[in-house]
Amino acid sequence: MHVHVNAATSADGKLASRERSQLRISGPEDFDRVDAIRAESDAVAVGVGTVLADDPSLTVKDEDRVADREGDGRPSHPARVVFDSRGRTPTDAALLDDAATTYVLVAEAAPEGRREAFASAGAEVVVAGSDRVDPSAGLDALADRGIDRLLVEGGGELIFSLFEAGLVDELTVYVGATVVGGRDAPTLADGEGFVEGFPELSLDGVERLDDGVLLRWAVDGRPADE
Numbered sequence: 001m002h003v004h005v006n007a008a009t010s011a012d013g014k015l016a017s018r019e020r021s022q023l024r025i026s027g028p029e030d031f032d033r034v035d036a037i038r039a040e041s042d043a044v045a046v047g048v049g050t051v052l053a054d055d056p057s058l059t060v061k062d063e064d065r066v067a068d069r070e071g072d073g074r075p076s077h078p079a080r081v082v083f084d085s086r087g088r089t090p091t092d093a094a095l096l097d098d099a100a101t102t103y104v105l106v107a108e109a110a111p112e113g114r115r116e117a118f119a120s121a122g123a124e125v126v127v128a129g130s131d132r133v134d135p136s137a138g139l140d141a142l143a144d145r146g147i148d149r150l151l152v153e154g155g156g157e158l159i160f161s162l163f164e165a166g167l168v169d170e171l172t173v174y175v176g177a178t179v180v181g182g183r184d185a186p187t188l189a190d191g192e193g194f195v196e197g198f199p200e201l202s203l204d205g206v207e208r209l210d211d212g213v214l215l216r217w218a219v220d221g222r223p224a225d226e
């Protein structure tokens with residue numbers, strides 16, 4: 001499986017303000033670029049923190065891209081995936097609508113009632129890990145369901161844990177022309193952080209987009225095209 005992490009940060013590396021409500025860092029050109037990556041992906045993943053903050057739908061917005069997918073015999077939209085150890089996704093979340101298949105990855109610790117609620121809402125519940133969703137087990141379960149290209153849109157907790165597990169192949173970061181600040185504001189990679197064994201990246205491209213800059217990185221040591 002090819003795992004592509006994409007996010008937008010402020011010039012000082014924040015994903016959102018300390019209040020965690022959605023902050024539009026990207027401009028129209030960057031959102032269109034993300035839409036194109038979604039259209040090429042089999043699934044788009046977020047952590048439940050992002051669901052609670054942003055209520056994203058994670059669908060492809062451009063109608064021509066949707067039509068191209070359908071013409072190729074693919075589902076209109078990529079599947080949606082939420083990493084949700086305890087089953088905190090609200091049952092009226094946008095990504096639980098019927099626009100696309102949705103996988104809710106939960107841990108064994110998730111209450112049975114929540115799992116039933118997701119199944120009733122039409123989602124497929126996948127148990128991976130005991131206390132917290134185990135990223136490797138979760139991605140293996142997605143691969144078993146035919147997902148070869150996964151786009152991860154955040155947030156910082158999920159992105160860190162995928163780097164920690166050595167699962168990220170590609171990173172694109174749009175750095176927008178704003179400063180957010182705040183020691184408690186989420187950053188691109190939160191979690192515990194590394195003190196050794198820092199992932200090494202190779203710069204693949206730099207591009208000016210809107211009023212910011214897009215950075216493309218490959219993650220070193222990953223097998224080619226997997």
Ligand SMILES: NC(=O)c1ccc[n+]([C@@H]2O[C@H](COP(=O)([O-])OP(=O)(O)OC[C@H]3O[C@@H](n4cnc5c(N)ncnc54)[C@H](O)[C@@H]3O)[C@@H](O)[C@H]2O)c1
Pocket residue numbers: 006007008009014015016017019020021022023025046047048049050051053054083084085086132133134135153154155156157158159161162186190
């Ligand atoms: N600017 C951007 O590109 C962008 C993108 C996405 C989110 N955001 C912002 O990021 C914030 C949310 O990020 P966050 O870091 O708080 O939450 P997150 O989206 O990373 O979700 C974290 C939660 O996911 C669950 N989870 C399950 N398995 C996990 C695992 N293996 N590793 C990590 N988490 C796991 C846990 O419940 C954890 O609390 C919001 O403010 C949102 O607006 C910004």
Ligand SMILES: Nc1nc(=O)c(N)c(NC[C@H](O)[C@H](O)[C@H](O)COP(=O)(O)O)[nH]1
Pocket residue numbers: 006007008022023024025026030031034046050054055056057058059153154
């Ligand atoms: N690329 C990007 N730039 C941003 O400035 C920003 N705030 C996000 N945030 C990602 C987050 O998951 C958003 O909620 C989804 O981009 C919304 O997706 P929908 O339009 O609901 O499909 N992503």
